Amino acid sequence: MAKASAKPKLDLVKRDDSNALIPEAFRNVLGYHLRVAQEASFQAFSAAADKADLKPGWYSILTILAEYGELTPSDLSRVCGRDRSTLTATLKGLSIRGLIERHQNPEDQRSYSVRLTEEGRKMQRRLHAIAHQHDQRLDEIVGADKDVVIAVLARIVNALGTS
Template sequence: MPPTQAPTSKAKTRSEINYGLLPELVGYQLRMAQIALFRDFAQGPGELDVTPGLFGVLVIIEANPDLKQSDLARATHLDRSTVVTVIDNLERRGLVDRRAALHDRRSNALRLTTEGTALLRKLKRQVTQHEKRLLGNFSEAERQSLFKLLQKVFPEHR
């Protein structure tokens, strides 16, 4: 029997790994961009125990006082049960008030609390810095072009 060769423990570096067709796929490129975004977000606004999704929920509620939970679910593309969990969390943290909707007592209307408004003000400053870091290598024209191109992928978000 021929002697077996001992396995090498040398790990391949990122540049040595063949990713096949992945770099040619829009989904892969969007996912890599999302990973970079989330990592940077975690070092700023994320330190306040807020994810990009939660930040988006707070912004939508602030911009639409007394928004119904069902409308928030549609706006965020989340199912209703997920929105209930998110709002429960925000309510527990004292950031959102949930009350019966004015014209539909079966629905809940959402509004930021004073604490929620103060936190969102701070988060907006941090998110502005986060965006500047992420897009620092882009000219204004490139930034606008990027947004326009991404909106072509998801036209219902315009």
């Protein structure tokens, strides 16, 4: 039978019409757009990494280690802005796959530091190539507004206390 009669059924408009689907209540809400944009961006990066059989979640850690050389999990957590407990599993994975080495701190039995292995450095470069491509795509989309947007985002982070 015809379903047309009974149900309103929400004639959901396709996506090509910009913000066709955004609920009225959210249209002017920064937090909403922030969330949606960040998820779209992450998904795009994730898809690109997956296609190359790489773990998107490794990128930031490997890159920070490439820049800082050697860090404890705690310092790494502060630099990348994640809770320490979040890193445990990832570091274990990276270690198992030989991408990082752990070095016990001889002066403190509780603590160790991690650094990239040669393999890890290679992996970082491969992920960086993908990330760079992704960010160029974002740059194209954002165009001249990039600096303003970055400044605003940084302001948000600072004002809300990094948390």
